Amino acid sequence: GAGVSQSPSNKVTEKGKDVELRCDPISGHTALYWYRQSLGQGLEFLIYFQGNSAPDKSGLPSDRFSAERTGGSVSTLTIQRTQQEDSAVYLCASSSTGHGSYEQYFGPGTRLTVT
Amino acid sequence: AQSVTQLDSQVPVFEEAPVELRCNYSSSVSVYLFWYVQYPNQGLQLLLKYLSGSTLVKGINGFEAEFNKSQTSFHLRKPSVHISDTAEYFCAVSRNTGNQFYFGTGTSLTVIP
Numbered sequence: 549g550a551g552v553s554q555s556p557s558n559k560v561t562e563k564g565k566d567v568e569l570r571c572d573p574i575s576g577h578t579a580l581y582w583y584r585q586s587l588g589q590g591l592e593f594l595i596y597f598q599g600n601s602a603p604d605k606s607g608l609p610s611d612r613f614s615a616e617r618t619g620g621s622v623s624t625l626t627i628q629r630t631q632q633e634d635s636a637v638y639l640c641a642s643s644s645t646g647h648g649s650y651e652q653y654f655g656p657g658t659r660l661t662v663t
Numbered sequence: 664a665q666s667v668t669q670l671d672s673q674v675p676v677f678e679e680a681p682v683e684l685r686c687n688y689s690s691s692v693s694v695y696l697f698w699y700v701q702y703p704n705q706g707l708q709l710l711l712k713y714l715s716g717s718t719l720v721k722g723i724n725g726f727e728a729e730f731n732k733s734q735t736s737f738h739l740r741k742p743s744v745h746i747s748d749t750a751e752y753f754c755a756v757s758r759n760t761g762n763q764f765y766f767g768t769g770t771s772l773t774v775i776p
Contacts, residue, residue, distance in 0.1 A: 593764065639706070654699075657706060
């Protein structure tokens, strides 16, 4: 079956511009996560969606970052007025929180470079 | 709150030698534990997980990990590594409600021929 997909795979943008990153989770997965992976920094949690519940936004680093999940499926992470420190790989993951599951399935990531 | 510590950022090991990658976590509640692997230029994939039951769990590619509740550890081991095991390994923990995950900073395993 299809896995988690993300687009674009690479994005180069100028400082100050807005960017949108897209994630298509595995069909039927109710949970969706966004992470940021910087060199030597591991995975930094950004935001978590679970079904129709209010998202957990506790990991968003500033108010320039926001995310939506439409219809409980596709998610978009938006970064406004990008800064050079936003350069990183942005990973999306989905999971099914049914009994015996819980592991996350990751997409290939979007590499964002802010020049 | 939970946190995960991977004590070694880089581990070089010779081919066919054993390896242990260390992971410690802090949590005041019951947790689920995971190891993920990221091969060069690839996405993360699940290596193994502990949800309940036997504290020794086996994963793909000959890896295994042991959950030690008293020491709050979940170390990853392999008795004999191959060149193809060269990758970044991440330990992760979540509460047993299965929502937010916390990842360690990763351990870079390099297998030397």
